[in-house]
Amino acid sequence: MHPRCFVLALVSLVSLSVQAQQTIRSGESAQGRLASGDAVLVDDESFYDLYLVLATPGEELEITLESTDFDAYLIAGDTEADAFSIQYQDDDGAGGTDAQLLATVGEGGVFWVLANSYEPGDTGSYVLTVRSLSGGGTVGGPDVLIAGDTVEGFLEPGDDLLPDESYVDVYQYAGTPGETITVTMESVDFDAFLSGGRMENGRFVLEHSDDDGGGGTDALLVVEVGFDGTYTLRANSLRAGETGAYTLTVESDGTGGGFAEADVIRPGQTASGTLGSGSPTLGDGSYYHFYEIVASPYEALEITLASSQFDAYLAGGTTANGAFAIEDSDDDGAGGTDAQLRVQAGADGRYFALANTYTSGLSGDFSLTVRSVGGGSAPAGDGIVTLALGDTVAGELTASDPTMDDGSHFDLYVYEGTPGEEIEITMASDELDTYLLLRRYFGDELENIAEDDDGGEGTDSRIRVTLD
Numbered sequence: 001m002h003p004r005c006f007v008l009a010l011v012s013l014v015s016l017s018v019q020a021q022q023t024i025r026s027g028e029s030a031q032g033r034l035a036s037g038d039a040v041l042v043d044d045e046s047f048y049d050l051y052l053v054l055a056t057p058g059e060e061l062e063i064t065l066e067s068t069d070f071d072a073y074l075i076a077g078d079t080e081a082d083a084f085s086i087q088y089q090d091d092d093g094a095g096g097t098d099a100q101l102l103a104t105v106g107e108g109g110v111f112w113v114l115a116n117s118y119e120p121g122d123t124g125s126y127v128l129t130v131r132s133l134s135g136g137g138t139v140g141g142p143d144v145l146i147a148g149d150t151v152e153g154f155l156e157p158g159d160d161l162l163p164d165e166s167y168v169d170v171y172q173y174a175g176t177p178g179e180t181i182t183v184t185m186e187s188v189d190f191d192a193f194l195s196g197g198r199m200e201n202g203r204f205v206l207e208h209s210d211d212d213g214g215g216g217t218d219a220l221l222v223v224e225v226g227f228d229g230t231y232t233l234r235a236n237s238l239r240a241g242e243t244g245a246y247t248l249t250v251e252s253d254g255t256g257g258g259f260a261e262a263d264v265i266r267p268g269q270t271a272s273g274t275l276g277s278g279s280p281t282l283g284d285g286s287y288y289h290f291y292e293i294v295a296s297p298y299e300a301l302e303i304t305l306a307s308s309q310f311d312a313y314l315a316g317g318t319t320a321n322g323a324f325a326i327e328d329s330d331d332d333g334a335g336g337t338d339a340q341l342r343v344q345a346g347a348d349g350r351y352f353a354l355a356n357t358y359t360s361g362l363s364g365d366f367s368l369t370v371r372s373v374g375g376g377s378a379p380a381g382d383g384i385v386t387l388a389l390g391d392t393v394a395g396e397l398t399a400s401d402p403t404m405d406d407g408s409h410f411d412l413y414v415y416e417g418t419p420g421e422e423i424e425i426t427m428a429s430d431e432l433d434t435y436l437l438l439r440r441y442f443g444d445e446l447e448n449i450a451e452d453d454d455g456g457e458g459t460d461s462r463i464r465v466t467l468d
Contacts, residue, residue, distance in 0.1 A: 022049065022050070022051050022052070023051070023052045023053075023054055024051050024052070024053055024054070024113075024128065024130050025053070025054045025055075025130065026053070026055055026059065026061060026130050026131060026132035027130070027131065027132060028129075028130060029127055029128065029129040029130075030051065030127070030128045030129075031125070031126070031127055031128075032049050032115060032125070032126055032127075032128060033123070033124065033125045033126070034047040034048070034049065034070065034115070034116075034117055034122065034123045034124060034126065035047065035123050036123065040120075041116070044120045044424075045120045045121070046073070046116055046117050046118075046119065046120040046121070046122065047116070047117060047121075047122070047123060048075075048114045048115060048116040048117075049114070049115045050112065050113075050114055050115075051112070051113040051114075051115065051128060052111070052112060052113075053105075053111040053112070053113055053130055055105040055111055055132075056105065056160070057105055057106065058104065058105060058199065058204075059104070059105045059132055060102070060103070060104050060105075060132065060133040061101075061102070061103050061104075061105065061111070061130055061131065061132060061133065062100065062101070062102055062130075062131045062132075062133055063076060063100065063101045063103065063113055063128070063129070063130050063131075064094050064098065064099070064100045064101075064127075064128070064129045064131075065094070065098060065099045065100070065115050065116075065126055065127075065128050066094065066098045066126060066127045066129075067097070067098070067124055067125060067126035067127070068124075068125075069122075069123070069124020069125055069126070070097075070117045070118070070119070070122035070123065070124045070126075071091070071092075071097040071117060071118035071119060071122065072091075072094075072097060072098050072099040072115075072116075072117065072118070072126060073089070073090070073091055073099055073116040073117055073118040074088070074089060074090045074093075074099040074100070074101050074113065074114065074115070074116065075088070075089045075113070075114040075116055076088040076089070076101055076103055076111065076112060076113045076114065077111070077112055078105070078106040078111060078112070086422055086466065087103070087466075088101045088103050089101075089422070089464065089466065091118055091455070091464070097118075101113075102133070113128070113130075115128050143169075143170075143171050143172070144171070144172050144173075144174050145171050145172065145173045145174070145233070145248075145250050146173070146174055146175070146250075147175060147179075147181070147250060147251065147252035147254075148250070148251065148252070149249070149250050150247060150248070150249045150250075151171070151247070151248040151249075152245065152246075152247055153169050153235055153245070153246050153247075153248060154243075154244070154245050154246070155167040155168075155169065155190070155235075155236075155237055155242065155243050155244060155246065156243050157243070162234075162236065164240050165240040165241065166193075166236055166237050166238075166239065166240045166241070166242065167236070167237060167241075167242070167243065168234050168235065168236045169234070169235045169236075170232065170233070170234055170235075171232070171233040171234075171235065171248070172230055172231070172232050172233070173225070173230065173231040173232075173233060173250060174230055175225045175230070175231070175252060176225065179224070179225045179252055179253065179254075180222065180223070180224050180225075180252070180253040181222070181223060181224075181225060181231065181250055181251065181252050181253075182220070182221070182222050182250070182251045182252075182253075183196070183220070183221045183222075183223070183233060183248070183249070183250050184214050184218065184219070184220050184247075184248070184249045184251075185214065185218060185219040185220075185235055185246055185247070185248050186214060186218045186246060186247045186249075187217070187218070187244055187245065187246035187247070188244075188245075189242075189243070189244020189245055189246070190217075190237045190238070190239075190242035190243065190244045190246075191211070191212075191217040191237060191238035191239065191242070192211075192214070192217060192218050192219040192235075192236075192237065192238070192246060193209070193210070193211055193219055193236040193237055193238045194209065194210050194219035194220070194221050194233065194234070194235065194236070195208065195209040195210075195233075195234045195236060196208045196209070196221055196223055196231055196232060196233045196234070197231075197232055198230075198231070198232060199232055204232060204234070207223070208221055208223050209221075211238055217238075221233075233248075235248050261290070262290045262291055262292035262352060263289070263290070263291050263292070264291075264292050264293075264294055265291050265292070265293055265294075265368065265370055266293070266294050266295065266370065267293070267295050267299065267301060267370050267371060267372035268370070268371065268372060269369075269370060270367055270368065270369040270370075271291065271367070271368045271369075272365070272366070272367050272368075273289050273355065273365070273366055273367075273368070274363075274364065274365050274366070275287035275288070275289060275310070275355070275356075275357060275362070275363050275364065275366060276363035276364070277363070279363075281360075282356065284359075284360050285360035285361070286313075286356055286357045286358075286359065286360040286361075286362070287356070287357060287362070287363060288354050288355060288356040288357075289354075289355040289356075289366075289368075290352070290353075290354060290355075291352065291353045291354075291355065291368060292350060292351075292352055293345065293350065293351040293352070293353060293370055294349065294350060295345040295349050295350070295351065295372065296345065296349050297345065297346070297348065297349045298344050298345060298346075299344065299345045299349065299372060300342070300343075300344055300372070300373040301341075301342070301343055301344065301345060301351060301370060301371070301372060301373065302340065302341070302342050302370070302371040302372075302373055303316065303340065303341045303342075303343065303351075303353050303368070303369070303370050303371075304334050304338065304339070304340045304368070304369045304371075305334070305338060305339045305340070305353075305355050305366060305367075305368050306334065306338040306366065306367050306369070307337070307338070307364055307365060307366040307367075308364075308365075309363070309364025309365055309366075310337075310357045310358075310362035310363060310364045310366075311331070311332075311337040311357065311358035311359070311362065312331075312334075312337060312338050312339040312355075312356075312357070312358070312366065313329070313330075313331055313339055313356040313357055313358045314329065314330050314333075314339035314340065314341050314353060314354065314355065314356070315328070315329040315353070315354040315356060316328050316329070316341055316343060316351060316352060316353040316354060317351070317352055318345070318346030318348075318350065318351055318352070327343075328341050328343050329341075331358055337358075341353070342373075353368065353370075355368050385412075385413050385414070386413070386414045386415070386416070387413050387414065387415045388415075389423070393413070395411050397409045397410070397411065397432070408435075422464070422465070422466045422467075423464075423465060423467065424462065424463065424464045425438065425462070425463045426456050426460065426461070426462045427456070427460060427461040427462075428456060428457070428460040429459075429460070432459075433453070433454075433459040434453075434456075434459060434460055434461040435451070435452070435453055435461055436451060436452050436461040436462070436463050437450075437451045438450045438451065438463050438465060449465060450463045450465045451463070
């Protein structure tokens, strides 16, 4: 069989400083045009227009870029100092050659969007649309409350709206895990309504609510603060459109005392323990044991919680300033009722894991095993070429090359990147219809990240991706 040649190129994306921008709000559309003289991305010289989306922390957005003149490409992210920080990107998510992103606004409440073309040099008209998915309106960043606080508030037009078109003020109580708080909302102007819960991936998750528990039309909540010591409160009216003054009071029973001290465990070790009477409990009454995993920066870890006596539940996350925040969780990922997380340690090499039961009232013995699966790189091997940014490699597929399950031949290359890095890989050939697969090694397994057939010119392949 005649060898079939190809060229593989790996480049870094997107070098950009913040240019003059236009502003847009959720619910609005902007008509624009990419033209010669617009700002260009440094790496591929494609034109772009920069927009600042005025939103609220935690708001979920759907951003769509449509054009009949060019293949639309969207890039977006939060701000970090004066630099554009890329978190989201899309080519054809809206169908055809239109692009669409689903994104959550960060704590700063500002969000950058680049209206861009997939190919360098493309110009033409477009429509950029921003739609809120937070449900009938947006909910702003909360004011912080502590035990003993009394707040005089006012519901009025211009406040944030809930899906039933009632006005709402949002507060976050900062306390300690396991603390019981009593929250009272009183008003002579409207029928008060209180709801509370937790924030999860920027979205409010309702756990408790009350209408008239405070007597008359006043509201009252008595709740236990969860694992991270915070609780989100929404001061609201029972009916849509009601306005007026209210008083919000928070009192604490003084219990709680922070999260239990963590036991240290390292990759390659197994810890045994028992959950039951005498173990600390979460807000739902379930027992837990807390572990600090000491590893290398960004080391890939497999954490398994096994028990023959209860349905295991694992939660974990990296830690900032000693405040545990759940980023990952699993119930039955290890098979049966055992749990498993496949995660990366933080920049400081630490990861915190919560050995827990799926529901309250469960108890018994367990084992927690931590296994290192390296830094996400492929294992060393003869004949595997390592690529660096900017490299272009000429190769050929021959009958002696290894084959995929479908019988097609392949060549393997390795790139060692860093989390958050954005790369573009292009495979071009005049002799074959190319196909690219991007995978990462996790232990002895390959996890698919992206694949492409004809994303480049003609039958050439191209992958743009941000590395985890």
